[in-house]
Amino acid sequence: MTEPTTGSADDESLAETFWAVASRLRRQIRESLAPWAVTPSQSRALGVLVRHGEVRPGVLAEQLRIAPRSATEVIDDLQARGLVTRRPDPADRRATLVALTEQGHRVSADIRAARRAEADRFFGHLDDADRAELTRILRTLRA
Numbered sequence: 639m640t641e642p643t644t645g646s647a648d649d650e651s652l653a654e655t656f657w658a659v660a661s662r663l664r665r666q667i668r669e670s671l672a673p674w675a676v677t678p679s680q681s682r683a684l685g686v687l688v689r690h691g692e693v694r695p696g697v698l699a700e701q702l703r704i705a706p707r708s709a710t711e712v713i714d715d716l717q718a719r720g721l722v723t724r725r726p727d728p729a730d731r732r733a734t735l736v737a738l739t740e741q742g743h744r745v746s747a748d749i750r751a752a753r754r755a756e757a758d759r760f761f762g763h764l765d766d767a768d769r770a771e772l773t774r775i776l777r778t779l780r781a
Contacts, residue, residue: 681753721745
């Protein structure tokens, strides 16, 4: 009779491999953002605004899974660069809405194109079946 294995060494190896790949991908994404001098958080904020249109800062914080104060700092930085604008919410004079400017839309589109190209390079050595399987596995883990 064989003893059940705990798989701890395999689990550690899998986890270490996953984090190494994630770290490499994050580094490459940061490097791909360099031409626009935006941080990953700022890039993600632009993406939220592309997908959702103008939103309140609290909604942006929720979408980014960051504290409202951190979202305010991201918005301040993007506004200083002319990528977003704030305006009063017509439904609630006490609230503010954040929206992309024309320049913000252009920069966001350029960043999305660069990120797609970077992802194609990063995952490019995988064949279609491996990409599909990796996508399935990652979606399962994300859920």
